[in-house]
Amino acid sequence: MPVLNERDYLEHAVRSVLEQDIDGPAELVLALGPSSDGTTELARRLADDDPRIILVDNPAAHIPVGLNAAIRASRHPTIIRVDAHSELSPGYARRALETLRRTGAANVGGIMRADGRTPFQSAVARLYNSPVGLGGGAYHGSEHEGEAESAYLGVMRRDVIEQVGLFDETIRRGEDWELNLRIRQAGHLVWFDPALSVTYWPRESWSRLARQFRATGAWRGELVRRFGRRNGLRFFAPPVLVLVSATALLVGILQLIGVLRGVATVIASVIYLPLLAYALLVIGVGLMSPGGVRRRLWTMAVLPTMHLSWGLGFIGGALRGARDTVDASRLGSRNTPLP
Template sequence: MHDDLPATRDAAVPSPGVSFVMPVLNERDYLENAVATVLSQEVAEPLELILALGPSRDGTTALAERIAARDPRVRLVANPAADIPVGLNLAIRAAQYETIVRVDAHSELDPGYTRQALATLRRVGAANVGGVMRADGRTAFQRAVARAYNSRIGLGGGAYHGGAEEGPAESAYLGVMRRRVLEDVGMFDESIRRGEDWELNLRIRAAGYRVWFDPKLAVTYWPRESWARLVRQFIATGTWRGELVRRFGRRNSLRFFAPPALVVLVAVAAVVAVLHAVGALAGAAGILAWTLYAPLVAYAAIVLFVAVASGGSLRERIWLAAVVPSMHLAWGLGFIGGLTRGAKHTVDTSRLDRNTPLP
């Protein structure tokens, strides 16, 4: 099936009712706001929110229990494995309704998000609809990360990061999905701990259904709160992308190879710099070696230009200049490891401990 042609398999209009599914682990600082934006969705259909609770250590579970006690629309399921795809599948299986809305404890929905998504699902006959990840921050560091997320130089390529025209898409951020399609393609692959949404949408499209991007849909996303957590997150994400390239080869976009290419270029340039310093390169070979530095200088200039032009405080601009290469290099290092050794049991350790206060 070509995505620019009518879908060969049109997902039937779901029965009334919307089930929101949210995997949760150590999200005490974000959970209450995330839940509130779900329960305030402007939809005529009945709704429920199912929280798949991992073994949190920061009081998240007790908070979730208080929230569920206040509102019968909130239900809890245990996710002792803590893995996101496992939690999503547990929540979907516990759901009552035919429309599944994936939400994240680090995200907040606009009041009309679900209403718009349901209208788009019906209008285009899609199986999954997603919109724009609109990153935001509470601290100077987090706001700098948000600017990197929202910029094409940071996470460019995916429609849901930089925005694009409405139309068929490779994947969908979070996603508003038809349950029967999920069951038809086998739900989330629980062997994939990061990038599970991309892999699910690959199977949805392979089965003949349509994945759709609607820029009118926007979700506020709160990035990691410290440099160390951000780096750990991106190493894990890159590692799993390397694993997905091992599994699915050329079905991965070429844009995924840019960060590892940067890592290789930096490593080679470092070796050449050492050789220059000790006088091992001379003559034509030495002059030719200098050309390796040109793309790195251009990259640094672009990053600095984006940081200076981004607005915000001086502190935010300095953080942005540090955050962008940190994201790229961490992701690229993870990718090389995942591609060469496989992801194996790699997890996103940035989610495992939130006991420290925000910086």
């Protein structure tokens, strides 16, 4: 479990891991980044109370670096990746181990079931769980078990991930997808089991969400630079939305200052049609959202935030590379406490 500024979530995440019922020994390795909110002190207290918790340092604070440090410090033949911003469902580990044995897969994952406690976080969670929001991956809500492109978090055979070289530490986001690509290229199976469920708590504010999605989009653009069309077509929808929006803005300016007139302005106005359709989609998704008015309004704000932030990041990452882009939403913590 890589950990950075997760004071309000860490204890719940750790408890969900340690309460897993499996046959045989287990340990939990926390890779501690340089937190500024008391997370490290909390992690040390938890480790003092339970000998199954092992602590390793991750001074760079990068997720794949922390994951590799934790894997190297671990002792057992199966690696279960967990996240400090999530909670494993009861029976998760036992079911995952059974699925590994049953299918012969190298990596098994399940559903990322986002949840929220405030109107904003609940709106984000609903869109995480919707193909309209985050879209496409089986782990966002598919009910069909089978071979998969990638796995959320993942329950992995140690010998296989060591064979392919662990996580690529030059990739700051999308490291799971890239590792699973190498696993599949090596002839191994990645498997999706919808009976596996992990609760994920999204970012708690609009600004944090925007920063998170911009960083994720930038690294997907980097992955497109590196791996081209091995990336699914769904990853190209947000940058297309950004380009259409920018083109419509330019057309609008040219119409206002009189550069486009007559037939030219009529033809150019066609660019507004996809944006109109998108606006109707956003409004429709918002109106159909369960809950009160605040949650519906947040849904209408969150959906374009996710798409446009991701798309802007993607374009930058595809054109010049992600470089040192990090998820700045993780660098400070004023989280909403859980009960």
